[in-house]
């Protein structure tokens with residue numbers, strides 16, 4: 820399944836190169852910055868679990884962002900590791916990525932989204948209709964807060 824908006828799309832990785840780029844973006848923008856004590860593992864069980872969908876955000880065919888959507892087994896999903904590569908930030912693309920991810924979740928029958936937001940990125944989520952909620956699971960990063968949205 821893919822979600823399309825203009826010359827952008829959100830979909831699974833189709834080649835080994837795309838998968839390598841997906842991991843490179845996550846490692847550089849999220850793990851190296853927010854979780855430097857962890858060694859990034861592209862083969863982590865959470866990455867290869869069938870309920871967790873690795874998705875790339877493509878602009879004119881080029882992978883520029885990432886999200887992982889974890890299906891929790893009820894009507895809810897967790898959005899993980901949302902990132903838009905440096906030169907493409909602050910152009911509204913992250914907000915489009917989120918909208919496409921929400922559509923993707925809805926098409927899979929889900930209407931409730933949770934995510935752990937780094938405190939530095941709270942404005943981005945608030946602006947996209949997400950609000951602070953109580954904790955819903957284990958947090959890897961003490962600098963993050965739980966946010967959610969019903970769609």
Ligand SMILES: CC(C)(COP(=O)(O)OP(=O)(O)OC[C@H]1O[C@@H](n2cnc3c(N)ncnc32)[C@H](O)[C@@H]1OP(=O)(O)O)[C@@H](O)C(=O)NCCC(=O)NCCS
Nearest residue numbers: 901902903908909910911912913914936937939940942943
């Ligand atoms: C957060 C992020 C996904 C937003 O994507 P984007 O394409 O820049 O988002 P948009 O252009 O739609 O929205 C811009 C908003 O994002 C926020 N933002 C921009 N760059 C950011 C950065 N490096 N880190 C955190 N937030 C950022 C700003 O608050 C901005 O809000 P403003 O318009 O009120 O100034 C992107 O900046 C990013 O990948 N940052 C690094 C990784 C990260 O922090 N991910 C979120 C972890 S919870």
